[in-house]
Amino acid sequence: MNVETTDRVLLIDDDEVFLHVLGRALAARGFEVTTAKDGTEALARCAEMQPRYIVLDLKLGSESGLSLIPRLNAARPGVRILLLTGYASIATAVEAIKRGAHDYLAKPVDADQVAQALLGHAGAQADGVDNLPDAPPPLKRLEWEHIQRVLAECEGNISEAARRLGLHRRTLQRKLAKRPVRETPNR
Structure with missing residues (x-):
């Protein structure tokens, strides 16, 4: 994986443990990582650091990550947004792509999958729908x-x-x- 030193990534998730673990793993892969726990903090961090990539959780407590996608795109045009969710469905994948996300992955994911999706490598589909499980979870x-x-x-x-x-x-x-x-x- 070829990561440039200017590859800043903003991780947005309300699960602090997940943020810490994924943040360390992406930092070990050469990304400059910043985290946020909610939409307000995410928009502020996005304006401060001007990230190249954003990893966003679908559910942020009472907020929806889907509603945050257009605001993040407006705050940082050209940013590549990856939506993560533990509640994968084709409907949310399609809605995420319509709102401006570039990719969509179902949790659990590992840092290599996230890095590949961010960098747009083979195996991370541009439309995101191919990353869904073949059948819905039981x-x-x-x-x-x-x-x-x-x-x-x-x-x-x-x-x-x-x-x-x-x-x-x-x-x-x-x-x-x-x-x-x-x-x-x-x-």
């Missing part, structure tokens, strides 16, 4: 991911998460005791 997998997200928003408070999910506390505890469904079968 419903149980989506349920597991949703429960995990709500639990994280409740800072691990099972009673509060159960209330928000409309579940009995014991039902939520049983669901949490199970392992998540694999996204793709072993071959």
Whole structure:
């Protein structure tokens, strides 16, 4: 991978751990990395650092990354935007591309996939739709991911998460005791 020293990337995600891990991995690959946790901070950082690339999460707490795409493009014309999501669908991929994103990847992703998508190398499709899984994830997998997200928003408070999910506390505890469904079968 050929990364220039002027390749600045702005990472926008509300998950601090993900920001830290991806930021370190991209920095190790030669990118100059800056992070933001919400739309307001992202627009300010974009104006300050003038990034060449932006990696944006679809869900930023109560905000949508989709609504942020046109504002980022207006703040920094010519920036290459990569949208990441744990909730991949063709509809959101198409909407992201319509709003100005250059690529779309479904989480989990590794830093090499992100770097390839940013640099536009083979394997990272320009329309982004080819990066979606062949089939939608199983419903149980989506349920597991949703429960995990709500639990994280409740800072691990099972009673509060159960209330928000409309579940009995014991039902939520049983669901949490199970392992998540694999996204793709072993071959």
